[in-house]
Amino acid sequence: xxxxxxxxxxxxxxxxxxxxxxxxxxxxxxxxxxxxxxxxxxxxxxxxxxxxxxxxxxxxxxxxxxxxxxxxxxxxxxxxxxxxxxxxxxxxxxxxxxxxxxxxxxxxxxxxxxxxxxxxxxxxxxxxxxxxxxxxxxxxxxxxxxxxxxxxxxxxxxxxxxxxxxxxxxxxxxxxxxxxxxxxxxxxxxxxxxxxxxxxxxxxxxxxxxxxxxxxxxxxxxxxxxxxxxxxxxxxxxxxxxxxxxxxxxxxxxxxxxxxxxxxxxxxxxxxxxxxxxxxxxxxxxxxxxxxxxxxxxxxxxxxxxxxxxxxxxxxxxxxxxxxxxxxxxxxxxxxxxxxxxxxxxxxxxxxx
Amino acid sequence: xxxxxxxxxxxxxxxxxxxxxxxxxxxxxxxxxxxxxxxxxxxxxxxxxxxxxxxxxxxxxxxxxxxxxxxxxxxxxxxxxxxxxxxxxxxxxxxxxxxxxxxxxxxxxxxxxxxxxxxxxxxxxxxxxxxxxxxxxxxxxxxxxxxxxxxxxxxxxxxxxxxxxxxxxxxxxxxxxxxxxxxxxxxxxxxxxxxxxxxxxxxxxxxxxxxxxxxxxxxxxxxxxxxxxxxxxxxxxxxxxxxxxxxxxxxxxxxxxxxxxxxxxxxxxxxxxxxxxxxxxxxxxxxxxxxxxxxxxxxxxxxxxxxxxxxxxxxxxxxxxxxxxxxxxxxxxxxxxxxx
Numbered sequence: 001x002x003x004x005x006x007x008x009x010x011x012x013x014x015x016x017x018x019x020x021x022x023x024x025x026x027x028x029x030x031x032x033x034x035x036x037x038x039x040x041x042x043x044x045x046x047x048x049x050x051x052x053x054x055x056x057x058x059x060x061x062x063x064x065x066x067x068x069x070x071x072x073x074x075x076x077x078x079x080x081x082x083x084x085x086x087x088x089x090x091x092x093x094x095x096x097x098x099x100x101x102x103x104x105x106x107x108x109x110x111x112x113x114x115x116x117x118x119x120x121x122x123x124x125x126x127x128x129x130x131x132x133x134x135x136x137x138x139x140x141x142x143x144x145x146x147x148x149x150x151x152x153x154x155x156x157x158x159x160x161x162x163x164x165x166x167x168x169x170x171x172x173x174x175x176x177x178x179x180x181x182x183x184x185x186x187x188x189x190x191x192x193x194x195x196x197x198x199x200x201x202x203x204x205x206x207x208x209x210x211x212x213x214x215x216x217x218x219x220x221x222x223x224x225x226x227x228x229x230x231x232x233x234x235x236x237x238x239x240x241x242x243x244x245x246x247x248x249x250x251x252x253x254x255x256x257x258x259x260x261x262x263x264x265x266x267x268x269x270x271x272x273x274x275x276x277x278x279x280x281x282x283x284x285x286x287x288x289x290x291x292x293x294x295x296x297x298x299x300x301x302x303x304x305x306x307x308x309x310x311x312x313x314x315x316x317x318x319x320x321x322x323x324x325x326x327x328x329x330x331x332x333x334x335x336x337x338x339x340x341x342x343x344x345x346x347x348x349x350x351x352x353x
Numbered sequence: 354x355x356x357x358x359x360x361x362x363x364x365x366x367x368x369x370x371x372x373x374x375x376x377x378x379x380x381x382x383x384x385x386x387x388x389x390x391x392x393x394x395x396x397x398x399x400x401x402x403x404x405x406x407x408x409x410x411x412x413x414x415x416x417x418x419x420x421x422x423x424x425x426x427x428x429x430x431x432x433x434x435x436x437x438x439x440x441x442x443x444x445x446x447x448x449x450x451x452x453x454x455x456x457x458x459x460x461x462x463x464x465x466x467x468x469x470x471x472x473x474x475x476x477x478x479x480x481x482x483x484x485x486x487x488x489x490x491x492x493x494x495x496x497x498x499x500x501x502x503x504x505x506x507x508x509x510x511x512x513x514x515x516x517x518x519x520x521x522x523x524x525x526x527x528x529x530x531x532x533x534x535x536x537x538x539x540x541x542x543x544x545x546x547x548x549x550x551x552x553x554x555x556x557x558x559x560x561x562x563x564x565x566x567x568x569x570x571x572x573x574x575x576x577x578x579x580x581x582x583x584x585x586x587x588x589x590x591x592x593x594x595x596x597x598x599x600x601x602x603x604x605x606x607x608x609x610x611x612x613x614x615x616x617x618x619x620x621x622x623x624x625x626x627x628x629x630x631x632x633x634x635x636x637x638x639x640x641x642x643x644x645x646x647x648x649x650x651x652x653x654x655x656x657x658x659x660x661x662x663x664x665x666x667x668x669x670x671x672x673x674x675x676x677x678x679x680x681x682x683x684x685x686x687x688x689x690x691x692x693x
Contacts, residue, residue, distance in 0.1 A: 114512070118470050118510065226480065233482075235482070238483070303543065
């Protein structure tokens with residue numbers, strides 16, 4: 001990663017932090033463990049911790065548990081520092097957490113739909129067995145102040161065209177394999193609830209919706225990332241169906257800041273949605289990306305599903321997080337797309353040499 | 354109801370099975386021009402088993418993949434150039450990259466009906482390069498509707514923009530097709546397609562059943578030119594769908610002309626439902642085996658129908674052509690009283 005790219009990340013983190021008054025002070029001196037810490041969320045949290053420690057004398061210790069820490073270290077050499085500790089850990093096996101940990105963030109989940117389809121058992125083991133191991137480990141921590149379970153809005157999404165509230169309990173046919181990921185997230189939430197009640201672990205749940213930005217793989221089978229990849233590579237933007245499906249997007253630095261805010265200031269037992277404010281259709285995203293390019297790609301609509309009545313809108317109702325924690329987005333949809341395109345363009349071009 | 358049907362034309366790919374992969378360069382250029390003029394949306398070309406498949410085991414192609422693709426590319430102005438690719442035969446670096454360079458528009462990544470897992474990297478590669486990509490489940494009668502839907506779901510997860518199930522042995526009756534297509538339509542959020550073989554005379558009827566169950570992608574070959582007793586006959590499909598009120602975007606008269614050209618200039622003998630083909634269909638054995646079965650049957654004096662029946666009981670699939678001789682020798686040994 002070059003200096004310009006690092007500079008962008010730093011600017012993004014500072015912009016997001018600036019909107020969360022008091023968060024830096026609340027984080028000072030904390031010892032944070034992120035389980036599943038080498039993914040998108042863990043990497044953004046590492047960036048934030050590095051900036052808070054360097055800029056605001058934060059004295060935060062961060063431990064990241066992941067399966068491929070050496071790969072992560074090779075991709076992020078600027079984050080290999082004394083205050084960020086890496087540990088190889090597959091969450092499917094029992095493990096322990098550093099004894100001085102005050103905040104545990106459970107971010108280990110397999111969100112990739114291609115793995116949901118081909119290896120649902122592994123997904124279930126990771127999403128459910130993993131959090132069970134993490135909760136057991138957390139139950140032995142003497143100083144734990146919070147266990148943040150990063151769940152998914154899909155746990156309660158169902159088929160809807162409305163914004164999804166934290167109070168929505170959803171309808172899910174748990175006997176269908178295509179619902180296995182959502183069901184595993186529901187079960188994980190239930191487990192966290194059990195540990196909170198029985199072992200007095202201070203659990204909070206954050207339900208993640210769609211994120212965007214640096215550190216996501218443009219090759220992962222998610223629509224917006226593929227749109228960005230195809231745009232940068234000069235290929236057609238291929239949209240499944242008629243493009244009316246709506247999502248909202250939360251930029252990486254905002255997502256990480258919101259999660260930290262929820263971890264330190266949220267209310268035990270509560271659930272908070274974490275996602276973007278503006279619901280926007282795939283077609284609108286594609287047109288917005290076209291506007292950002294000099295060489296305009298074509299937008300191609302691929303075939304519709306025969307089940308044309310199905311709706312796959314997916315975006316959160318954010319009123320609770322905004323009113324109770326004053327969560328704010330530093331990056332609206334337009335800015336998120338611009339910053340994402342900027343970062344991915346540099347990365348894809350640097351990979352091409 | 355979705356009133357548009359996407360027709361994919363495998364005349365120059367499945368038809369290659371019917372001539373032991375000996376289609377000539379001129380055949381590709383002649384038919385591509387005719388199909389292009391008729392407005393066929395997608396023209397599939399290559400060895401019968403797809404990219405990289407030319408081999409002693411499944412048959413050596415008279416032309417290289419490069420020559421086939423470049424010839425087709427030169428003669429397709431409007432139709433998309435499509436290839437069938439089975440991971441194992443087709444490698445990413447050698448074959449898919451070459452196909453990209455030669456201007457292939459559509460990749461149809463195929464696997465045996467219970468082995469969708471092997472298509473993951475190939476589908477991702479095609480998507481990464483901005484290409485249209487479909488998953489194809491071959492020999493689909495060998496999986497239950499639920500199992501088939503689970504495999505199709507994997508392909509959707511890998512990034513396929515549609516999933517086509519193949520009745521590779523011409524085994525289905527319309528009810529079987531409806532049941533399977535319905536299961537896929539219920540499971541998937543992408544279009545579903547059907548590729549028929551005509552062993553039991555059901556090519557058109559099964560394609561219609563597929564559409565009525567929600568399929569929106571249908572394969573058809575000119576004059577039904579394809580493995581065994583052939584595929585659903587393209588020009589008939591176009592006429593039938595037109596009568597049913599579906600849009601294919603294909604000009605009926607021009608596709609009739611294209612089929613006439615194919616019959617006159619490309620197809621040495623029109624596909625028909627031979628006695629052996631009927632047994633092949635009933636046995637659920639891959640239609641592409643028929644040339645080899647007939648040849649070995651004649652050489653060893655074993656009834657081809659018995660060979661197909663035994664192959665069916667052994668669940669033989671494409672790529673297991675070596676089993677044909679083994680089965681024939683075993684049957685010969687039984688009938689002559691020789692030890693196996």
